[in-house]
Amino acid sequence: MRGLLTIVIAAILTHNIALTYLLGMCPFISMSQRIKTAWGMGVAVIFVVVLTAAINWLVYHLVLVPAHGELIHFIVFILVIAGTVQLLEMVMERFFPVLQAHFGIFLPLITVNCIVLAASLFMILRAYSFAKTLAFALGTAAGWTLAIVIVAAINEKLRLVGDVPKGLRGPGIVMIAAGIIALAFLGFGGMLRIQ
Amino acid sequence: MNLRRLLGKERYKTLLKGVWTEHPISSMCLGICSALAVSNKVENAIAMGAGVTFVLIATAVMVSSLRKMIPARGRMITYMVTIASFVIVVDKFLKAYFPVISETMGPYVGLIITNCILMGRAEAFYARNPLGLSLVDAVANGIAYSYTLTGIAVVREVLGFGTLLGMRVMPAGWENWVVLSLAPGAFFLLGLFLWITRTLAGVEPPREG
Incomplete structure (x- = not known):
């Protein structure tokens, strides 16, 4: 149990997927203008990452390994992710229209969000057990959400000041803001180890 | 110019667009993750650039030659499986x-x-385009991606590790800027790169909404 908690906290703070592994940058740039959008995207990401990592773990260990099909795990993972997102969209549309109205627009974008695939690839590289995979997926997605919400908050404040040089506006200033936050997160380094 | 005559007008224009005016990283903001993550050492950047260029070319050949046969509804999945296979x-x-x-x-x-x-x-x-033109576009985007990655990597490796391709280039008294080899350095350098290229290429900033 303690091991699991360590993995969650390490994935959020010391090994933040956005700020140390530099992944999930496309939505990081396009969705970080407002806290509300960033938060919506974050919640959708948490849900999808945990769900797909669990499914991918089961598929990998129960189907691919016994069948000696590890070679094609990239293809299988990406299909599982695309399929899950599609299915989720249909289920939400049918049964949870309120949720759909809030988070529906984020779902198609998630298929190409690299942290979804990254969570599945890391769990294979580090040979995590099923429970550890769930903990890692949860921490990873929560860490990404934390990072994008912080950067969105900075962007909202920046818009009030509003004298960012022309060429730096948009993605450029997001990079600089993320860099400063990443510096701050370096302070957590050494607090925990994750393998 | 020779290259222009060699390729023909349309292909030349596509090449120029990919390499500079519609640079995938600076003007379209595509492929940022790997531009940040793999640019800490030059050898990694070159390997990544070569890998992406290869996959781009292979995908261009497959998708462009099969474009009339891929059903509109299943096209995303088709592209994904094609890309994943070459990866x-x-x-x-x-x-x-x-x-x-x-x-x-x-x-x-x-x-x-x-x-x-x-x-x-x-x-x-x-x-949407025939094979020849798609190939030119794939090569152009591959080149643009590779030179950007390598460029950032040169700065990060020289200042962050004091080496270039693993060889020592900085004088003995050089104090490594460790932060450049870590994540924040990647963010700052890419931010600078975007600033410079977007100003030079005159990319309009996105409307703030």
Whole structure:
């Protein structure tokens, strides 16, 4: 149990997927203008990452390994992710229209969000057990959400000041803001180890 | 210019667009993740650039020559499977011939699949244009991606490790800027790169809404 908690906290703070592994940058740039959008995207990401990592773990260990099909795990993972997102969209549309109205627009974008695939690839590289995979997926997605919400908050404040040089506006200033936050997160380094 | 006559007007224009005016990273903001993550050492950047260029070219050939047969509804999945198959080739190639680079790049090789440059170009260009033109576009985007990655990597490796391609280039008294080899350095340098190129190319800033 303690091991699991360590993995969650390490994935959020010391090994933040956005700020140390530099992944999930496309939505990081396009969705970080407002806290509300960033938060919506974050919640959708948490849900999808945990769900797909669990499914991918089961598929990998129960189907691919016994069948000696590890070679094609990239293809299988990406299909599982695309399929899950599609299915989720249909289920939400049918049964949870309120949720759909809030988070529906984020779902198609998630298929190409690299942290979804990254969570599945890391769990294979580090040979995590099923429970550890769930903990890692949860921490990873929560860490990404934390990072994008912080950067969105900075962007909202920046818009009030509003004298960012022309060429730096948009993605450029997001990079600089993320860099400063990443510096701050370096302070957590050494607090925990994750393998 | 010779190159222009060699390629013909339209292909030349596509090449120029890919390499400079519609640079995938600076003007379209595609492929940022790997541009940040794999640019800490020049050798990784070159390997990544070569890998992405290879997958781009292979995807261009496949998608462009099959474009009339791919059904509109299933096209995203088709592109994904095509891209993923070629990424497996790159992954196995690196593992077999460059095990050290493969080790340090870890999951980032597999993450070429979700590199938006591939999906973006497949959807926007290869699915609509003939093979020759698509090939030119793939090469142009590959070159643009590779030189950007390598450029950032040169700065980060020289200042962050004091080396270039593993060889010592800085004088003995040089104090490494460790932060440049870590994540924040990547963000700052890419921010600078975007600032410079977007100003030079005159990209209009997005409307703030």
